Amino acid sequence: MTKLRIAVQKSGRLHDDSMKILNEIGISIDNGKDQLKASAKNFPLEVFYLRNGDIPQYLIDGVVDAAIIGENVLIEKGGAISIVEKLGFSSCKVSIAVPKSAKYSGVQDLEGKRIATSYPNTVKQFLEKHNINAHLHIINGSVEIAPNIGLADAIVDIVSSGSTLFKNGLKEVEVLLKSEAVLAVSPMISAKNKATLDKLQFRLQSVLLGRQSKYVLLNAPNEKLEEIMAILPGMNSPTILPLAREGWSSLHSVINKNDFWEVIDGLKKHGAEGILVCPIENMVL
Numbered sequence: 001m002t003k004l005r006i007a008v009q010k011s012g013r014l015h016d017d018s019m020k021i022l023n024e025i026g027i028s029i030d031n032g033k034d035q036l037k038a039s040a041k042n043f044p045l046e047v048f049y050l051r052n053g054d055i056p057q058y059l060i061d062g063v064v065d066a067a068i069i070g071e072n073v074l075i076e077k078g079g080a081i082s083i084v085e086k087l088g089f090s091s092c093k094v095s096i097a098v099p100k101s102a103k104y105s106g107v108q109d110l111e112g113k114r115i116a117t118s119y120p121n122t123v124k125q126f127l128e129k130h131n132i133n134a135h136l137h138i139i140n141g142s143v144e145i146a147p148n149i150g151l152a153d154a155i156v157d158i159v160s161s162g163s164t165l166f167k168n169g170l171k172e173v174e175v176l177l178k179s180e181a182v183l184a185v186s187p188m189i190s191a192k193n194k195a196t197l198d199k200l201q202f203r204l205q206s207v208l209l210g211r212q213s214k215y216v217l218l219n220a221p222n223e224k225l226e227e228i229m230a231i232l233p234g235m236n237s238p239t240i241l242p243l244a245r246e247g248w249s250s251l252h253s254v255i256n257k258n259d260f261w262e263v264i265d266g267l268k269k270h271g272a273e274g275i276l277v278c279p280i281e282n283m284v285l
């Protein structure tokens with residue numbers, strides 16, 4: 001039987017969350033330390049542990065069928081790789097930063113300047129779009145140190161919390177792109193492996209939807225149910241069950257994680273009691 005070949009970062013910021021989400025969709029992988037390839041026990045899948053930066057070429061060449069990879073790396077390397085699912089972790093930006101004391105009033109201030117980066121193609125595209133000529137210094141890591149050691153006037157690198165910029169006395173002045181971990185697919189994937197990928201994607205979607213949602217249970221007096229239902233739309237409509245206590249009901253619903261505290265405040269205001277909020281492992285619409 002042919003197996004779907006999926007690339008995952010060998011080690012680094014994407015590795016743990018990638019393995020976690022595969023585990024949450026019920027795929028268990030024999031992960032011997034230092035193994036570069038492993039098979040899933042209960043799904044037709046082989047995992048290849050690779051460097052993030054090498055993965056786009058493996059996708060283009062069809063060496064792997066799919067990958068969990070940072071969107072920013074796909075953009076940097078180019079090629080006909082499509083993204084089939086955004087995975088909601090490793091969110092970051094690729095930004096331009098300059099020393100805190102530098103005057104910056106717009107992209108024109110980059111004209112003729114030296115820019116250090118590990119993302120030359122992303123920077124070149126941005127500069128071309130704005131008709132700016134600058135000198136690129138391509139370095140592989142610790143990019144934020146470049147202005148302090150006199151190597152560059154500006155940098156382009158990943159920004160997440162902003163603490164690396166802060167520690168190096170830099171300020172973010174332009175956001176070139178926003179990125180998160182994605183499931184990407186090779187243009188060479190076979191029809192058979194595409195069918196397996198669709199199955200895997202379906203499972204991922206149910207986990208991602210579950211992560212965004214909370215299951216809420218509460219008790220409320222019957223005369224308040226309508227107002228409470230207006231706050232709790234649920235997947236379709238909430239489930240209402242009578243309580244042994246006369247004139248009261250138990251109401252069950254699903255809410256978006258982001259609306260959580262606002263919804264809870266509204267529920268309390270409308271007389272809800274005994275509110276329970278539970279995580280959801282999977283959700284299939």
Ligand SMILES: Nc1ncnc2c1ncn2[C@@H]1O[C@H](COP(=O)(O)OP(=O)(O)OP(=O)(O)O)[C@@H](O)[C@H]1O
Binds near residue numbers: 071090179
């Ligand atoms: N500080 C951060 N916060 C959130 N996401 C990040 C951060 N830094 C990097 N990322 C995301 O995680 C991906 C992997 O980053 P990491 O630093 O582990 O690997 P790398 O050095 O780019 O790649 P390689 O595997 O080739 O060594 C990046 O491409 C980016 O999408």
Ligand SMILES: O=P(O)(O)OC[C@H]1O[C@H](OP(=O)(O)OP(=O)(O)O)[C@H](O)[C@@H]1O
Binds near residue numbers: 140143
């Ligand atoms: O805005 P922050 O939250 O500070 O994150 C940004 C930093 O994180 C990444 O570096 P990483 O720690 O992966 O080290 P690396 O340069 O060795 O890849 C990135 O290259 C930035 O330096």
Ligand SMILES: [Mg+2]
């Ligand atoms: Mg890094």
